[in-house]
Amino acid sequence: ELEEMLDAVAHATKVMSKNKVGALMVFERATGLAERIETGVPIDGLVSSGLLQNIFVKDTPLHDGAVVIRGNRVVAACCLLPLTENRNLSQELGTRHRAAIGMSEQSDAMILVVSEETGTISIARNGELMRYLTVDDVKEILRTAIFRPHAAVKNSLVDKIKSLWGGEKK
Known part of the structure; x- marks a missing residue:
């Protein structure tokens, strides 16, 4: 079931990235996100x-905010996330990215972001933003986080991430 969920997320991410549809998806892990879920609209789908593509269609009631995913279910949409207070971020990062980083600073969740401006795919984790990811990168990162939550991300992926970051925290 979780592999099917990863395939669905990957496909939606690919389509939204190609069409520059902004998205913010929070993948709950050990830290419960009830407080964030309560700020949104219950879905349980x-x-x-x-x-996922329907939720993030621009100018529709649920497109603003984040979806929270628990296991293979969308628990809620239109959820409000805390913004990071980090002032050393790139000026090209907007509210969606700042919310992803803020959420990752306050929980162990993985937050997937699709940029509305560029279509760039990113994941926030532990207060850091991994940018310029491919759909395959997303699947591997989420698979590791969901199936092997205490395992390290594969060295080859870590090397790729470091090269994308240029060795710096974004």
Whole structure:
């Protein structure tokens, strides 16, 4: 079931990236996100590419804010996330990215971001933003976080991430 969820997230991410549709998806891990879920609209739907794409259609009631995903279910949409207070971020990062980083500073969640301006795919984790990811990178990072939450990300992926970051925290 979780592999099907990863495929659905990957497909939706690919389509939204190509079409420059902004998205913010929070993947709950050990830290419960009830406080964030309460700020949104309850969904409790099976994760599917179509559902995720529909939620993030611009100028629709649920497109602003984040979806929270628990296991293979979209628990809620239109959820409010805390913004990071880090002032040393690139000026090209907007509110969506700042919310992803802020959420990752306050929980162990993985937060997937698709930029509305560029289509760039990023993941926030532990207060850091991994940018310029491919759909395959996303699947591997999420698979590791969900299936092997205490395992380290594969060395090859870590090397790729470091090269994308230029060795710096973004």
